[in-house]
Amino acid sequence: MTLPDPAAAGRAAVEARRARAAVKRALRAGQRGPRDVAERAWQEPESPEGRLRVPEYLGALRGMGPKRVEQLLATLGIAEGKRLGGLGGLQRERVRGWLADVDPSRRPRLIVLAGPTAVGKGTVAQYVREHFPQIRHSVSATTRAPRPGEIDGVHYSFVSDAEFDRMVDEREFLEWATVHNQSRYGTPRSSVQAALDAGDSVLLEIDLQGARQVRESFPDAVLLFLAPPSWDELVRRLVGRGTETESERERRLETAKVELASQPEFDATIVNTDVAEAAREVVERILTAEADSGA
């Protein structure tokens, strides 16, 4: 017979409280969107999001004092002790409706992050992934071979030439291009559209040719150019990464010159001196674009 272990139960309770506090902090800081937290709570009622009491959740949103929370609970017909994950279908619909009303002008946007090889697009995108989970990332398909540490389906979907041909023929790509005169890369249309339809902005980390195609088909996409602090620093990062041969590096640096010259085509340039700084700037641009009604 296994005896209950009160110490372990106590530790689990402390952990759970910490996890809920982290969700509230992220909401307050605007690092997580209210919709994102609510949807997660409804997907998984036992997650920290799901275990949040509704007044705690509402109270963590910008501009929501205790008085407004109390009034809102009455309007939405939700009892004070209810947990977010425990809301019924009708109550969820009411919360969704309220969230849409609070900020009706917020529009999900397609965001392109482009820039020369080794400027740090992957590193900055990874920082955004880890610190700002409300922004979705598209996973591209590519015919290039995986680098050490790259995971199929996470960094890229690694596909054969024949599979890429099939995807092109069946119009599965929103855009695609042959990059550095070598491998083909493409953005899957269906997952991007699904994220936008669900109200989430999507970050695409793609090359200049792809950025131009996106501008054509999505005129309101936001195009961000990630630039190096200097040419020498760009070369240092490429060499330092150590993932290409000498001839491959030269080929990439040739493309980099063309890409650097294309900066005026972009909506903004962000200089990647410090990764955290650059990532924050990317997210700020996304939030500003979401809030722009386009009127």
Ligand SMILES: Nc1nc2c(ncn2[C@@H]2O[C@H](COP(=O)(O)OP(=O)(O)O)[C@@H](O)[C@H]2O)c(=O)[nH]1
């Ligand atoms: N057009 C397009 N370019 C992509 C896509 N995915 C990645 N790329 C670009 O392909 C280029 C090569 O990427 P990669 O092989 O990871 O090498 P890196 O740029 O040196 O890190 C980069 O400029 C990427 O931004 C895509 O889906 N479409």
Ligand SMILES: Nc1ncnc2c1ncn2[C@@H]1O[C@H](COP(=O)(O)OP(=O)(O)O)[C@@H](O)[C@H]1O
């Ligand atoms: N702000 C930065 N300062 C110093 N090194 C950086 C910075 N951003 C990225 N790097 C480094 O530069 C190299 C290239 O970055 P990576 O993200 O692979 O570039 P990209 O995806 O644009 O080709 C990596 O070794 C990465 O660790």
